[in-house]
Every structure is written in structure tokens, then in C-alpha cells.
Amino acid sequence: MAITQTDNPLKIAIVGSGYMGGGIAQVLALAGHQVVLADVSAEVAEKNRQRLLTESDAFVADELFQPGSTKIIDEHLTAATSIEDAVADADVIEEAVPEKLELKKEILGRISAAARPDAIIASNTSTISINSMADAVDNNARFLGVHFSNPSPFIPGVEIIPHDNTSEETISHAEEVVRSTGKETARVNDAVGFVLNRLQYALFHEATQLVDEGTATVEDIDTIVRTTFGFRLPFFGPFAIADMAGLDVYKFCYESLQSGFPERFATPEILEKLVDAGKLGTKSGAGFLNVPADATPELVAYRNKAYVKMQQLLDELGPAPLSY
Incomplete structure (x- = not known):
């Protein structure tokens, strides 16, 4: 993965430091943004931060990341003591907790209450309608979906999904942040499954029918x-x-x-x-x-x-x- 250093570094909070959230954090840190990881506890966030550094070393050894990548990630990635601490002065916040609507709404509510009123708040949901989560966010014109794919360090495409009330300024800013990492964005309207998974699961469904039919x-x-x-x-x-x-x-x-x-x-x-x-x-x-x-x-x-x-x-x- 090439290292692309942005000319406009931001403070970005990632809420959910697991496989998807961690990968997104690596991508943003490598682009030169100051990234803060948050999870259920400070201990979990720091443990996953260390995992990401170890993982980066392995990626460098396998020539998947450029030499020096781990140092850049280490310098640009920190672990927060809490979700509220992570988002308090962030410019952009990406929620990446498990794919459960009520959990996401709960976390988005906490993020919204603690974040700056002008901070962009995004969800990395892969299938849940953005409209169904929007009421959890105050001033939800700043809320949208920003869907990275697995594994996020290596898949170049990102879906940008506004809901009915997302402002054009929010959409454009989110696209700029994603593109600062060297990835490509595609803007899609809000619908369950969006585009990526509608297509992916349509293919999988037909494939399973071919097996069931004995073809x-x-x-x-x-x-x-x-x-x-x-x-x-x-x-x-x-x-x-x-x-x-x-x-x-x-x-x-x-x-x-x-x-x-x-x-x-x-x-x-x-x-x-x-x-x-x-x-x-x-x-x-x-x-x-x-x-x-x-x-x-x-x-x-x-x-x-x-x-x-x-x-x-x-x-x-x-x-x-x-x-x-």
C-alpha cells in the first residue's frame, strides 16, 4: 500500500477498534491524519492499537505496506480512554461497531452528545439504512454512511451514502477525507444494502441456487x-x-x-x-x-x-x- 500524506490533516476518531475499525484507522493514519481509536474500554482500544502496529510490521515484511509505515501509524494513532474522550475535539468521526441497529444507534447517540456540533459523523455500516440511524444524531445534516470494504487497507473503493437530510457540504467533505487516503469514492442513495452488498449478495444468491439445482x-x-x-x-x-x-x-x-x-x-x-x-x-x-x-x-x-x-x-x- 502506497503512503499518501495529505496536505490537510484532520483529527479523526474511530469508534470500534476491531478488524474493520482498525483497518480504517491504519489507512487514515498512513495518510497523515491524527487518528484516535475508541472501544468499550481504554484497555481494549490500546490492545487493538498495538495489534495494528504488529500487523503493520507484518504487512511491511510481506511488501504490502511500504517501509516506514509502522512508524507513521505509531506517530499518528492513539488510543482514547473512552468514546467521549475520542470524539470530543474530532473533526470527523467514523462509527465501526458491530452490525446491529440498536447498538449503532446507542453509540451514535453517545458520539453526537460528546462531539463538536460541526463534526462530521459517519457510520461504516455495510447494509443498515442510513435513514434508520439518522435520528440518533443531533443536527443530522452532518451524518452519512462511509462504507469501507474488508480488508480496508487493500480494497480501494468506498461507498458514500447520504440520508435524506445530509448536507452537500458533509458529503463533499467526507469524499475529500476518503480520497486523501488514495481511495476511490462512489456516491449512492440510501437503500438497505446500498450498492456493493446488493450486487454481491445477488451473485451469491444465484450461485447457491445453481448448487441447489445441481447445475x-x-x-x-x-x-x-x-x-x-x-x-x-x-x-x-x-x-x-x-x-x-x-x-x-x-x-x-x-x-x-x-x-x-x-x-x-x-x-x-x-x-x-x-x-x-x-x-x-x-x-x-x-x-x-x-x-x-x-x-x-x-x-x-x-x-x-x-x-x-x-x-x-x-x-x-x-x-x-x-x-x-
């Missing part, structure tokens, strides 16, 4: 996902992939799937409208994206190079240590 084994499904469409996903999202394949092709495939699963694979209305309008993807110069037709050769060249590089990386790493 393929767990091992073979994992092989298909990682060696076919999953192979594309580090470089392109589902809409870019569809555009390159051809939206008319996608429509034909939906019609074929409907012969076996008429409700499960109903053709999306948005796809129907684009095809009916002659917007077939990169080959027509418009689709979900607007890649001009004359730019398609450059895009295809990038795609092919990316896939070759990915295979070279996989060959270098060797197979994952899994057994089925």
Missing part, C-alpha cells in the same frame, strides 16, 4: 466466476462490460434465459429502452456509456492488455491456498 458444484462455480466474467471486473463494471458485448446481444441472452426462468431473468426495462432506441453500446457509439465508435479500437486494446496483465499476475501469485 454445478461449488468449486466449479467459483472457477467459472473468477476465470470468466469475474476476470473482467477489476477493470470494468457491469455497464461497461455490457456496452462492449453489445446491448442487443444482452437482450437476446435475456430472451433465451427466459425460456427456462421467465421471472428470474425478466429483461430490464432500461435495457429494452436503449436497444429500442438503437443504442447498442460501443459498436453504435452510445449505450449505458457514451464511448464514441471511433474510440472502440483504443478501448479494446486497453481491455486486451489488461486481461493479459491480470493473467500474468495470477500466474506469478499462483493458486490461492483453498481446498474444496
Whole structure:
């Protein structure tokens, strides 16, 4: 992980110093922010601080963190005596306690009562609606979801989820803080599961149905996902992939799937409208994206190079240590 030192260091409190909260703390500390960890007690917070330093040493040894990372984390990460102590003068606060609505609301209430009135308060929830927690925070225009993924030091994407009353200033400031760490943000509207887990669990649900129906084994499904469409996903999202394949092709495939699963694979209305309008993807110069037709050769060249590089990386790493 590269070390990206911000020009605008902030004081950031992380409430919940476990695996997710700790990883987020590492990321923010490495970016040069002053980070304070809080948990159920000062002892737990300090124990997890020490764990993060030991873990960082291991990451450096494995060339996952740059040399000197542990020193930077040590200098920028402290453990608080209490939640209230951690948040009292923080500019930004990230709640990262277990995924239980009532617990989160209780902790957010404590944070809100002790924090500065202008402090941004965020939740790292992965599935709970931000609206359902917003009433626990006073002046909740400053409240939103900032969802890091596991393992947070190494996954580059972060969901930014405002609720109905979140101010634009709060959203923009949260995005700036996340980007100061070198990560990418995606702004999504509040809905249970947001985007990441809606997509992730939709895939998992279909995979389990394929196993239950006897179509393929767990091992073979994992092989298909990682060696076919999953192979594309580090470089392109589902809409870019569809555009390159051809939206008319996608429509034909939906019609074929409907012969076996008429409700499960109903053709999306948005796809129907684009095809009916002659917007077939990169080959027509418009689709979900607007890649001009004359730019398609450059895009295809990038795609092919990316896939070759990915295979070279996989060959270098060797197979994952899994057994089925």
C-alpha cells in the first residue's frame, strides 16, 4: 500500500477498534491524519492499537505496506480512554461497531452528545439504512454512511451514502477525507444494502441456487466466476462490460434465459429502452456509456492488455491456498 500524506490533516476518531475499525484507522493514519481509536474500554482500544502496529510490521515484511509505515501509524494513532474522550475535539468521526441497529444507534447517540456540533459523523455500516440511524444524531445534516470494504487497507473503493437530510457540504467533505487516503469514492442513495452488498449478495444468491439445482458444484462455480466474467471486473463494471458485448446481444441472452426462468431473468426495462432506441453500446457509439465508435479500437486494446496483465499476475501469485 502506497503512503499518501495529505496536505490537510484532520483529527479523526474511530469508534470500534476491531478488524474493520482498525483497518480504517491504519489507512487514515498512513495518510497523515491524527487518528484516535475508541472501544468499550481504554484497555481494549490500546490492545487493538498495538495489534495494528504488529500487523503493520507484518504487512511491511510481506511488501504490502511500504517501509516506514509502522512508524507513521505509531506517530499518528492513539488510543482514547473512552468514546467521549475520542470524539470530543474530532473533526470527523467514523462509527465501526458491530452490525446491529440498536447498538449503532446507542453509540451514535453517545458520539453526537460528546462531539463538536460541526463534526462530521459517519457510520461504516455495510447494509443498515442510513435513514434508520439518522435520528440518533443531533443536527443530522452532518451524518452519512462511509462504507469501507474488508480488508480496508487493500480494497480501494468506498461507498458514500447520504440520508435524506445530509448536507452537500458533509458529503463533499467526507469524499475529500476518503480520497486523501488514495481511495476511490462512489456516491449512492440510501437503500438497505446500498450498492456493493446488493450486487454481491445477488451473485451469491444465484450461485447457491445453481448448487441447489445441481447445475454445478461449488468449486466449479467459483472457477467459472473468477476465470470468466469475474476476470473482467477489476477493470470494468457491469455497464461497461455490457456496452462492449453489445446491448442487443444482452437482450437476446435475456430472451433465451427466459425460456427456462421467465421471472428470474425478466429483461430490464432500461435495457429494452436503449436497444429500442438503437443504442447498442460501443459498436453504435452510445449505450449505458457514451464511448464514441471511433474510440472502440483504443478501448479494446486497453481491455486486451489488461486481461493479459491480470493473467500474468495470477500466474506469478499462483493458486490461492483453498481446498474444496
